[in-house]
Amino acid sequence: MAVREVLVYPDPRLKQVCRAVGEFDDEVTQLITDLLDTMYAAGHSVGVAAPQIGSDLRVVVVDVSHSKLGRDDNHGCLVMVNPEILEREGAKVMREGCMSVPDYTGNVTRAEKILVQFIDADGIERVVRARGFEAVAIQHELDHLDGLLFLDRVSSLKTDVFRRKRR
Amino acid sequence: MRYFALTIIGRDRPGIVSRVTEILYHMGCNIADSSCSILGGQFAMQLIIAHPELVDGDQVQANFAPLEQDNLSVFVRTLKPGGERRPELSGDLCLISVYGSDKPGIVYRVAKELGERNINITDLNTKLIGSEQRPVYVMMLEATLPEGIDVDSLEAILEPVRLELGVDISVRSINPVEL
Structure with missing residues (x-):
């Protein structure tokens, strides 16, 4: 077990598209352990994606069950290998921050409900319907697997509330 | 590094940012x-800038003389050492919406309640909307709450102001989520 250093932008590994996991070998098992250790060691963290600790495999961990926003509606600790979002519904804006982009936050609009398919830590195919904060956290972490940061998703400046459609 | 606060404002038109930043670039x-935004028909730029050698605000200002000729107003403030660093803003972040029929004192009355309680306003936007006959005033502000004040207690604090001004007020938490 190991708590790994969380990479910070402009580390190029945060901008790469990760590769799918083939078989569950030692590298994958070790990666999952390190992701979980790193997430829980950070205390306030509700998710970590493999590229944040320098791996280029499609693996993320998410656990919003200890956070105020997510504790009433969650699936506990989720280990997601080769995750894919099958359905998206609704919209939710949250002001997001990221351990890999310190000292900056921005409003991001994401789906409010998602249906996500993945392989869990035991190698079993699962499909989970998540909503609210958990759904946002999953979408944020999955973006990391495609080299996307929340900076690529910011949907409004603070003044946006005053912008109106052209008449 | 010496830091300066630079404010530039003038009639909005395309090209203001490029002219200003071209001068900054050539100055080094x-x-x-x-933070730059359109306010009414004016474009307002507020920047904290740094220069490795310049120490005199007038010297900085002199570089912008051509802009003054183009009807842009330029103001330079020389910062004391450390003045460029943001203080640690701890406490819950909340957004306060205040809106209602336009009348004098909306901003002042709300800001007074906040200031008296050490609630730090970190962002403030106001806009007059609606028709000329029925103008509506909208104010959005972000503030950090000191220990002992939460969203609910702030709403209670603002309740008398809401009744006095006949406006609508809502407060909500907008703490960033770290993912």
């Missing part, structure tokens, strides 16, 4: 923080 200035 860094732009640290900045």
